[in-house]
Amino acid sequence: MTAAPLESADPDRARVLKTKIRDRMSDVRRHLIALRTGMAEFGADFDLDAFTAAYGSEDPVELNRVKAVERGVDQLFNYIAELTAFGLELAGVRARDAELNARRDLQSLRRIGVVAPQLAQRLDRLRELRRLLVHEYATATAEQVHEAARIVSTDFVRFYDAYRDWIARGFAPNK
Secondary structure, eight states, X not given: OOOOTHHHHOHHHHHHHHHHHHHHHHHXXXXXXXXXXXXXXXXXXXXXXXHHHHHTOSOHHHHHXXXXXXXXXXXXXXXXXXXXXXXXXXXXXXOTTOOOOHHHHHHHHHHTTSSOHHHHHHHHHHHHHHHHHHHSGGGOOXXXXXXXXXXXXXXXXXXXXXHHHHHHTXXXXXX
């Protein structure tokens, strides 16, 4: 990784953050493949009707197929949120002790030009859906899980590529 603004002020912290980024970036591929494989269990086009039937099923095998998709969404979103926070800290945009706030951090990525406005909007929708799935699970719907899985499975690579370009620029804004 190229040098980041934080390195001049706190090289030890920058080293820790870069290690965390490397670890997550090297781990995402297998989780994205697993999510897409779980989605394919419901048909080549991730059929909403098949997913909805499994979502409401009493059959533990069917419910576990749904849970594989839910977990994939959660894990990949968590990687997006962590990578965003680590990168913003390295860029000097986010303070080390700032409270975790994925919405604010994603808005910061858009504001400094790391991600395009349309991608930022899709990632914020994913953040909103993921919050429902984790914190309001009893009222979450199959359609919401389905939408979240579609967003992360199609837009994660766009996020990853933009993030990798940002790393190559030394976490400099792309204004």
